[in-house]
Amino acid sequence: MALPDLSVDLGRGLVLANPVMTASGTCGFGEELARLFDLRRLGAVVIKGTTLRPRSGNPPPRVVETPAGMLNSIGLQNPGIDQVIAAKIPPLARYGVTVIVNIAGDSPAEYQELARRLDGVPGVAAIELNISCPNVDRGGMVIGTHPELAAETVGAARSVTSLPLIVKLSPNVTDIGIMAQAVVGAGADAVSLVNTFTGMAIDVERRRPILARGVGGLSGPAIRPLAVYQVWQVFRALGGGRGRPARVPIIGMGGIMNARDALEFILAGASAVAVGTATFVDPWTALEVVEGIEQYCRRHGVQAVRDLVGAAQEAAGAEVEQHDGEQGGEHDGE
Numbered sequence: 001m002a003l004p005d006l007s008v009d010l011g012r013g014l015v016l017a018n019p020v021m022t023a024s025g026t027c028g029f030g031e032e033l034a035r036l037f038d039l040r041r042l043g044a045v046v047i048k049g050t051t052l053r054p055r056s057g058n059p060p061p062r063v064v065e066t067p068a069g070m071l072n073s074i075g076l077q078n079p080g081i082d083q084v085i086a087a088k089i090p091p092l093a094r095y096g097v098t099v100i101v102n103i104a105g106d107s108p109a110e111y112q113e114l115a116r117r118l119d120g121v122p123g124v125a126a127i128e129l130n131i132s133c134p135n136v137d138r139g140g141m142v143i144g145t146h147p148e149l150a151a152e153t154v155g156a157a158r159s160v161t162s163l164p165l166i167v168k169l170s171p172n173v174t175d176i177g178i179m180a181q182a183v184v185g186a187g188a189d190a191v192s193l194v195n196t197f198t199g200m201a202i203d204v205e206r207r208r209p210i211l212a213r214g215v216g217g218l219s220g221p222a223i224r225p226l227a228v229y230q231v232w233q234v235f236r237a238l239g240g241g242r243g244r245p246a247r248v249p250i251i252g253m254g255g256i257m258n259a260r261d262a263l264e265f266i267l268a269g270a271s272a273v274a275v276g277t278a279t280f281v282d283p284w285t286a287l288e289v290v291e292g293i294e295q296y297c298r299r300h301g302v303q304a305v306r307d308l309v310g311a312a313q314e315a316a317g318a319e320v321e322q323h324d325g326e327q328g329g330e331h332d333g334e
């Protein structure tokens, strides 16, 4: 059998060699990973959330390990957009890897200004709008949990750049499908999900939250079933179904540790996936996921990975259909 075709088209000319990227904030600006392996073997590198001005982030402690995951409250520590454009993107782009810049702001106007500055910068393949950061007091998740504000933010960025726009959705909403519809209606070329789930850990001896900021974002394998289901829901909310693609491609993430995990997201409806927390455990994970997906395709006689997108939706029985439409029901409380 010929090599399986792993390429994915994320819209507006953004075509990746394979569906595996890094998740923003979990590999900095790619420097450390570049010392370990050829970054071109990944579909893309998504760099740390970048803001208009430099940010030092939240005070420590800002990371805590939890059962099968971690809480972080980094708070978008980054050197600011000017420094990122001048000093971070050029060396990364020289490796020949597809570079996606993750941006975060306080208001639609700030996202617009960030998008304006990135438009036309050599080496930038796409922008990911992080409207879902749980670790900042203004902007971030506030925008990502209000459909109108999210749409306004995407529209503002859309009006100043022809770069592909990926919008990163928050899982901390009642219906993520409504958020996906709002941002796609405003011009998003793709959606990525999920960002972290808001959570907290308490030091019982000291009787106070462990993180200095109190709350943080939960990531890692603990969130994977929740994230897979949100991808499943967004695929349907965007018109995907049996044999029908979603209106825009979905990038799935949340606790991916290996190729099997990544395939869950793809079969639920994701065209591509991102590896985050796993990189802290084993920095080769993303590469192993690429290789594992390729092996899976060979083993199952799959000619193109895109043929797997949403395939579990086709197989889903009446039970899933029914449960999707229900609020509660007999599974309540499980």
Ligand SMILES: Cc1cc2nc3c(=O)[nH]c(=O)nc-3n(C[C@H](O)[C@H](O)[C@H](O)COP(=O)(O)O)c2cc1C
Residues within 6 Å of the ligand: 023, 024, 025, 026, 048, 049, 050, 072, 074, 076, 102, 130, 133, 168, 194, 195, 196, 218, 219, 220, 221, 223, 253, 254, 255, 256, 274, 275, 276, 277, 278
């Ligand atoms: C330490 C840390 C920093 C993060 N920073 C960002 C960020 O700057 N921008 C962003 O959009 N997401 C950020 N995220 C969220 C991840 O990109 C990803 O959406 C989330 O962690 C779920 O994937 P995972 O379980 O594979 O880590 C961060 C996550 C972690 C753990």
